[in-house]
Amino acid sequence: MEDPDTPRYWPELLHWLEDHGMQVDAAHLLVHPRHVPGAGVGLFTMVDVSPTKALFSIPRSAQINMKTLEPHYPLGTPGSPLSATQLISLHLFLSRPADDASPSLDPLFGPYISMLPRNFNSHPLSWKVNLTLGVSGRSSIEDHLLLSLPPSVDSGLKEIEDRFWGDWKAVSAYLVRSKHFPDICPRSGRRVVVAHERNVLDYLWAWLNVNTRCVYADLGLSRSDNLSMCPVFDFANHAWTDATMTPARRSHSTWRDPSTSRESSFTCIAANVAIPKAQEVHLTYGGHPNRTLFVEYGFVTAISEETLASGVYPGEVDAQHTIEGWFRDRGHHGVWMQQLLEQEGYWGDWTLHLSPSPAHPSYRLITALRLYHLVPIDSTDLSTSHLQALLVPWRETLLGLREEVSETNEAQCRLSIVDLCEKLASEGTEAISALQAARLDDGLQVGVVWHASMLESIRMLWLEELEVARAVIRSVNTGETF
Known part of the structure; x- marks a missing residue:
């Protein structure tokens, strides 16, 4: 029987990952995603896991980054005007599912894109962009929440918004120059080169997926372009301390052509503690204060006054x-x-x-x-x-x-x-x-x-x-x- 807590399209993603060379049997994939009330989706162990045990390995060809997208975007190669964030966001923008009930039709990463969040309505950047666009019918609640922010948080959010608009400007200019794309966006049916409100909001969805889910991985590019979106890994939620999952870092990393190599290049392991079966595993997104978590990821760490007084919390x-x-x-x-x-x-x-x-x-x-x-x-x-x-x-x-x-x-x-x-x-x-x-x-x-x-x-x-x-x-x- 299908587990009602398992996200939709998970079986399709597993089949797709297996086609890319990932070992998805019970001995190699030790975690699975489940819905978590109030936190979207989390990653849970399927068996008792010993310390430092490998939880899964993601093949290079199943990751979305400048290397895997390069053959499909001739003008988006390294050294081009498009950064990694802009190029990956562009691909997601063109591949967004038509509605909340439909899968992505992208022939490259469709099963993975189908598993991404369908909206970011609660993210403060969405409120900012809606306000800037003057989106008709937007909730006044968004404006009230923006007015309730501490000035320092509002300032940080403005910096994030500036980054978004800068990336949208670069992508819009790329679409105008490029002869590679059809004039019609496959999702919306509208001209992609027109700064239509719907296109901006679709790109915002794509950009927030990239900004909240990418991981640093050495691709031999500039540091800001060494970004990848990795399925399975990005289901893990944040813990500011005592994380139970971490990427296995290699001292040296050389990119291999994903079309000729099926080597797993991104492995996540358990931390130095045993993890019981059916327990959620967590990552540490970084030693960030809540201000940074809020403007970048759209959530905060629930903290008590005792935690704040501990002398170790990064307040x-x-x-x-x-x-x-x-x-x-x-x-x-x-x-x-x-x-x-x-x-x-x-x-x-x-x-x-x-x-x-x-x-x-x-x-x-x-x-x-x-x-x-x-x-x-x-x-x-x-x-x-x-x-x-x-x-x-x-x-x-x-x-x-x-x-x-x-x-x-x-x-x-x-x-x-x-x-x-x-x-x-x-x-x-x-x-x-x-x-x-x-x-x-x-x-x-x-x-x-x-x-x-x-x-x-x-x-x-x-x-x-x-x-x-x-x-x-x-x-x-x-x-x-x-």
Whole structure:
């Protein structure tokens, strides 16, 4: 009997993988996908697995990357205007299933593409793009959720959106130039070279699949192009610690033509612990704070206050939106300091961290604040020679010749860090209260089933910022050295 928790098209994918040379028998494929309430699909063991045991191996020809797509996109070869993300997204765009009930008709990777998520409605980038396009009939809930984000998260989301539009622009230009494609998109029946709203949204679906599912694999290309989409592997969900599955890394990797080699090039193994049968296995997508997980992948790690206080969780706050405002308020001195920080490579990326313990500001933030307090706030015009003289001890801290500009400067920096953290803590407390007062069933009333979970995700984002701010204040008050 067919397991109702097994995703549709899994049997077809297994047959396709076997045709590509993958060993899919019970001795070589030790995991299978199952639906996980609230988390889409996860990967579960089919037997008891011993430590470091190989869970599966994916043939090279079954992976979607620049190498396997190269023969089919003459203008998309390495060194062309299309990056790996753009080329893989283009292929998925042209191969998207016609509707939620249909398989992909792609003759190359159809069974794999049929297993990909059918929509990303709950991903914050979808809300952003819908807003930018002015999609008719979009839910006002999306706008409300965007307005509820911490400024640092909204800023990160804007960066992701800029990447998306840049890739769409490159792919659109490629389609205009290329003589390889038919004018009609096989899924929508519309001209692919027209920036029609539906085409943009289809490409967004493709792009999000690539951005949330690719893995780094050495293909002998530039680092940014060494990306592959790998079936089975991409069913595994994230765990920020104690992952039970990991790719088996090779010290050297040489690409072989998939048409002449059936060697399995991507193997995943169990971690250094035994895994019981029917247990979900997890990957670590990276040591990311929730801000990064949210804007890149569309989810957050559920964390308790105890976890945040553990000193090992990678909690982080990007304070750039606040610090930039401080420099702007300094007028022409602020402009001068910004230019100097840009020249030295220290403008932006100013963060606060929970780990490694004790909680602390980044060196980049400390460097910026030391310069900020180098020129007295109540000073007016200072001569160039006076400014250059003030810079000497600051530059010496950059060179490692001294630990601080001066005792007074360091004290001012620490006070500014406390001011910053108190502002963040106040904003977080207020935002969390507002989210708790929100009607969690509003989304259900209009059919948006993920509304409540995304409200909780946003609450978690604010909670992380709040706890990071509080922890850094404690570090300052106890005299920790940064």
